[in-house]
Amino acid sequence: MKYSTWSQEAAFAVLATLREEKGAVLMALQALQKEFGYVHQEDVALVANFFNNSRADVHGVLTFYHDLLTEPPTENQISVCVAEACQAVGSRALEKDLKAKFGKEVHDGYCFGNCALGPSAMVNGALLGRASVDSIAKARK
Amino acid sequence: MKIYVPGDSAAISVGADEVALAIAEKVNGATIIRNGSRGALWLEPMVEVETDKGRTAYGPVSVADIDSLIAADFMHGGAHPLSLGESEKIEWLASQDRVTFKRVGIIDPLSLADYEAHGGLVGLRRAISMHSSEIIEEVTQSGVRGRGGAGFPAGIKWKTVAGAVSDQKYMCCNADEGDSGTFADRMLIEGDPFTLIEGMTIAAIAVGATQGIVYLRSEYPYAIKILQKAIDIAHAFGWLGSSVLGSDFAFDLKIRVGAGSYVCGEETAMLESIEGKRGVVRAKPPLPALEGLFGKPTVINNVLTLSTIPAVMADGADAYKARGVGRSLGTQVFQLAGNIKRGGIVEKPFGISIEEVVNGYGDGTLSGAPIRAVQIGGPLGAYFGTDKFETSLDYESMLAAGGMLGHGGIVVFDDSVDLAQQARFAMAFCALESCGKCTPCRLGSTRGVETIDLIIQGVKVDENKKLLLDLCEVMTDGSLCAMGGLTPMPVKSAMINFPEDFTGEVSRR
Missing domain, CATH: 3.40.30.10 (Glutaredoxin)
Structure with a gap:
């Protein structure tokens, strides 16, 4: 799978598509992973600020779900x-x-x-x- | 010329896409329809052709068979070693009583015309013409119980939500089918998604919900794609949206995709997950029916429960409750899995015996070795030996036998199974998937793994068995949800029904 190169602007663009969603933190992390291959460390603060959550909450969600990766995926999964x-x-x-x-x-x-x-x-x-x-x-x- | 090649992911997993491509390349004038699977999974990929006699089936077909099939003129039902005869007369299928699954494998899953031609939307149109209380009465009278595993009467749940006063109510479908050995939700969604949408729309109208959410697990990427397409079609048709089929009811439907957490199949953990949070179980009360998603009244039903509703509304409660036994009315969609020769979907009225499903339909193990154990009702269900095969498959009989029906999955094991290892896995799975809210589940599961390891190693076996039973009791009594509360069921049933595997002696046989 080909992933986009992460940048703060690109991450914001992903989050902007979810602005109207209620309870979007998990969806946001899933969307970021789909776009960039995994959830970057910087994403935690971005998501927290964007959806008015604490970083602790976002970190909690990120570490709860088996699907969410915090390191680049191997080429084959x-x-x-x-x-x-x-x-x-x-x-x-x-x-x-x-x-x-x-x-x-x-x-x-x-x-x-x-x-x-x-x-x-x-x-x-x-x-x-x-x-x-x-x-x-x-x-x- | 119509040729059906299932687009169900189980069929695809054994080569249906390649077969469809090969047929498209080699057979001139073929219209290939990617139907769902009829559920005889050992025959997949099962190719059907439309002839003057109806549909004729061939299977299991591989790409290497296409040339010989063409030479045998399969396009017109010609004889071939893979020929299964007329689809409707295949005994394994013809002897079933398909209600929830009546259209699965028959229709093009994404053709609304096909759906309506096979009885679709009749139930919804009738519901629209009825008062909310009449719909709920019909569902209550039918005896339909929650197919997710708990078996709670659907009508009573709906009544609670309908009676709640709120500016917003939700209709949530639990499609987080995480139990190993179960795949009926997936096959229903992939093979007849409009039935689920129809069931959800009827439920929404009955309780006064305007927003619907399907919580669908990420492990089912094919189902996600098909359901999203079906939702889009239903929107374009004027079924979903601000006016359901031209009525005064509004209903919108969205999919939320899970993220690989088993406990999110528990309804309150699912609500937390839909709200974007960690899937931590909530204490009840308050019931989700009164304070559910985003704190609003929410009706939550399983895929199979909701997909049964259209049939109940179309044919009436009496037709439905005429099937089944005792308080388990209607049909159950059994899923025959694991080490089984003829696995797949067996829909029959409640009350069929384990023997009839496993040996009658399943025809024994795939390996050819004798059956030693079955696990019924998913990872939290009990392990039974063949001595319990006369047990009737209904909610009450299974409970009385020390097990549970759950979501209707039956996993078969041959004589190579080690029940101590299976018990260990149940605890290890709980340790991995526990949400962490209740201490007995969070810590007990890890202690359970350690204790079973000691038993397997032969360390103070009797003492550790006693300890393990004590731990099971604490987990059962001290956990909020079924994850911690029922993990002891496979463990204890393995110990009780297969004591010879818990002696600590390495070479058991």
Whole structure:
């Protein structure tokens, strides 16, 4: 995925689209991450000022949700489901093999709603069923 | 020539997009419709062609099969090793009782014309002509209960919100389907999104809400796209907006996307998340029905509850409550998952046995090994052995058997499963996902992992088992919501139903 280069002006432009939204802090952090790849440290104060919240509140939201990243994402994003339905078809072993092969690209996921065709993985936003190390390797960029 | 290739993400996950592309390239004059999945997921990608006899199915189809399918003249229903015959006569599907899922897999999810041709909007048009109290009475009479897991009667909840006086009320749909082994919300949204929108509109009219929000999890990117398109179509059609289908009712609908938090499926944590905050559970009372989103009266229902309402309003309460057993009326959309040969959606009246679903529809495990355990009702549901397979799948019977029906997900495990590891996972998942509000959940889950580890290692097994049961009791009694309150259910049921896995001996069998 290609992300924009962060600047204060560019971040403001993202926030401006959410000016009319009620309770927009989480949406704002999601929108910033979508635009710039992750939430920059400077974003916390920007969001707090823009929506008249405290920085502590914004930091609290940022650190609560698993989706929100505070570091640049790896070029490939592999999320492998490690919840029960996928465990039943070998996702624990798959997760281990994937982490050995692709390291930091691999994250634990908790259910993509593909529980009859597991193990499931999401590779750069595309869902894979009956996933294997090979099929995931093919789906990588 | 119409050819149906499901655009459901489960079908896409096993190659439906590639199949659709290959058919578009190789078959001249084909109109490809990306329908939802009919729910026989082991047959996906299931390709259907429209013939004079109705729709004929082939599956599971891969790109490598396209040439031989063309050679067999599948465009006109020709015979082929992958042929499944007429779609309507596939036994696995034909024997089901589809109410909530009646259009899923049949129609083009984003065609309003198709939706109306299959009975869509009948319920809403009837609701518009009725008084609010009559709509609520009809829903109450139907016996529809909350499908999210709690099983609270939908009509009674609506009545509370309708009776609240406020300048603003909200209708929130909980589409944060985070339970492993459940995928019915996702499939409904991807396969028949207008049904959800219709159910929400009826609920909004009944309680007097003008703003609707669907809280949809980020793990469902395909569903988000389809639902947003459906909402845009409904707006353009004059269904959503300042005048619902030309009536005096106004209803606007938006999607809020979750951010990867399981506890936000709990209704008060969901409200906090929609308000842009940390998903920390609220104490009740006040009930969300009186002080919900932004402090205003809010009706919150699950996707399946709301998607059942149009059928109730179209066909009447009597038709709906004629199905089911005891106080569990109507149908339940069971989701058959995990190590299962024929997984997918099984919609049947409440009261079908575990055996009928798991072995009847599911046909045993995918691995071919014997079934050892099932977990019913998501990560907070109980683990049962096959000795409990005659249990009736309804709210009351499941409770009596020491489990719960939850959202209707059934995860099957073969004999390689280690229930001590599953119990450990339940605690570890709780530790990861706890919002932190209640101490028994926040700290107890971590202590639970440690205690189960000691049992697995064989350290003071009896003492630690006693300690673990004591901890489970504290978590159950001392947590505000189901996350901390029900995490003990998989743990305790694993200990009770599979004691041989908690002896601390490494080689169990």
